[in-house]
Structure formats: structure tokens, C-alpha cells
Amino acid sequence: xxxxxxxxxxxxxxxxxxxxxxxxxxxxxxxxxxxxxxxxxxxxxxxxxxxxxxxxxxxxxxxxxxxxxxxxxxxxxxxxxxxxxxxxxxxxxxxxxxxxxxxxxxxxxxxxxxxxxxxxxxxxxxxxxxxxxxxxxxxxxxxxxxxxxxxxxxxxxxxxxxxxxxxxxxxxxxxxxxxxxxxxxxxxx
Numbered sequence: 001x002x003x004x005x006x007x008x009x010x011x012x013x014x015x016x017x018x019x020x021x022x023x024x025x026x027x028x029x030x031x032x033x034x035x036x037x038x039x040x041x042x043x044x045x046x047x048x049x050x051x052x053x054x055x056x057x058x059x060x061x062x063x064x065x066x067x068x069x070x071x072x073x074x075x076x077x078x079x080x081x082x083x084x085x086x087x088x089x090x091x092x093x094x095x096x097x098x099x100x101x102x103x104x105x106x107x108x109x110x111x112x113x114x115x116x117x118x119x120x121x122x123x124x125x126x127x128x129x130x131x132x133x134x135x136x137x138x139x140x141x142x143x144x145x146x147x148x149x150x151x152x153x154x155x156x157x158x159x160x161x162x163x164x165x166x167x168x169x170x171x172x173x174x175x176x177x178x179x180x181x182x183x184x185x186x187x188x189x
Contacts, residue, residue: 003152004037006084008077008104011040011047011068015097017090017118017138019052024090024144026060031149039067039080081111086151086158091120092138109133109169114158116147126172130157132164 005025013019018040025038044050057066072080081087087108091097101122108115109132117123118138129135134147151158171177 002035002037003085004039004083005086005088005148006080007038007040007042007088008072008081008107009042011042011044011049011053013049013052014092014094017092018047019049019056020092020139020141020144021088021090022053022056022066023060024141024148025066026056026062027141027145028148028152029062029065030060031145032152035065036085036152037065037067038062039069039084041069041072041077041080043070044068078111081107081113084111084113086148087111087113087115088144088148089115089117089123090138090144091118093120097121106169106173109162109165109173112162112166114151114162115165116144116151126168127165130161132161132168134161 007016007018007021009016011018022038029036044053047053057063069080089102089105089108091100091102097120099122100120102117105115105117105123114134116134116136117127118136120138124135127133127135134151136143136147
């Protein structure tokens with residue numbers, strides 16, 4: 001019954017900015033007047049950032065607000081995605097992420113849930129800030145926390161952004177649409 005943020009992916013700072021996202025969640029949860037949770041997949045015991053993750057959880061006393069599910073079946077993954085209030089892709093500026101396209105972005109957008117992402121990677125070729133996603137500069141946990149609060153406090157705007165995000169995914173990320181574009185391209189040769 002508690003609204004939650006969902007993260008599917010690694011628990012690595014370098015790839016998914018997990019430390020910043022977790023700290024931003026902690027800051028946001030202190031500002032909101034109602035409880036929220038953060039549900040994360042992945043294996044915490046195998047994360048190279050395990051001790052730092054635990055330090056943030058202890059620092060902000062959010063042990064009861066953060067849930068690590070481990071790896072999930074596809075069915076459970078979609079159940080969590082469809083039940084959440086928000087999903088975050090907190091890509092940091094580094095060599096791995098500069099040219100990255102987060103494949104989970106398509107799933108997130110198709111779930112018709114609002115997404116917060118950063119200006120790092122290829123997603124900016126498709127998404128527009130405050131139209132189809134919430135887009136922030138990477139590395140500023142306070143800005144991320146403020147966006148989290150905005151999503152939870154302005155549900156009507158968040159629903160509209162989620163709806164537009166789903167349209168972006170349907171128009172750009174489905175293999176049938178891209179396949180048809182390729183067929184037409186080859187026919188034009």
C-alpha cells in the first residue's frame with residue numbers, strides 16, 4: 001500500500017549512480033509528509049558499492065524504507081514496474097555511460113510510469129524534459145531529491161509525462177516499427 005520508487009538493474013555507482021539515487025531518495029523521503037519506499041533489484045552482496053550503500057542507509061536511518069529483492073522473474077519484474085509510482089535512471093557522466101542507451105528505459109516508459117533520467121547518454125535524442133520524462137543534470141543529489149518530491153506531489157503532471165513517455169517508447173523503441181523503417185530504407189536503395 002506504500003507508494004514506491006523501483007530500480008531494476010545493477011547496484012553499481014559507476015553504471016547506475018545507485019549511491020546518488022539512494023541518497024536522493026533518503027532526502028526526498030524526509031521532505032514528504034507520507035511514507036515512500038525504494039525497491040531495488042540486483043544482488044547487494046555482490047555489489048562493489050555494498051558498504052557505501054549500507055552507509056547511506058544507516059546515515060539516513062532508512063532501513064525500513066529500502067527493500068532489496070534480489071533477481072526477479074520476468075513476471076515479478078513487470079509486477080513491480082507496473083505497481084510503482086516512479087522509476088529512476090541515474091546515469092553519471094563517465095566513459096561507460098556517455099554513449100549508453102539504457103535498455104531498461106523502454107520497459108520503464110512502456111509501464112506508463114514517470115521516469116527521472118539524466119542528461120547522460122542517448123535518451124536525450126528521444127525524451128524532452130517535463131514532457132516525456134524528468135531530465136536532470138547528473139551528480140546533484142539535491143536536484144534529484146527535489147524531482148522525486150515533485151513527482152510524488154504533482155501526480156497529475158506526472159501522469160501526463162508518463163503518458164507522453166509511453167508514446168515515445170511506442171513510436172521509437174518497438175522492433176516492428178524500427179524493422180519497418182529498415183525495410184523501407186532498403187527498398188529505397
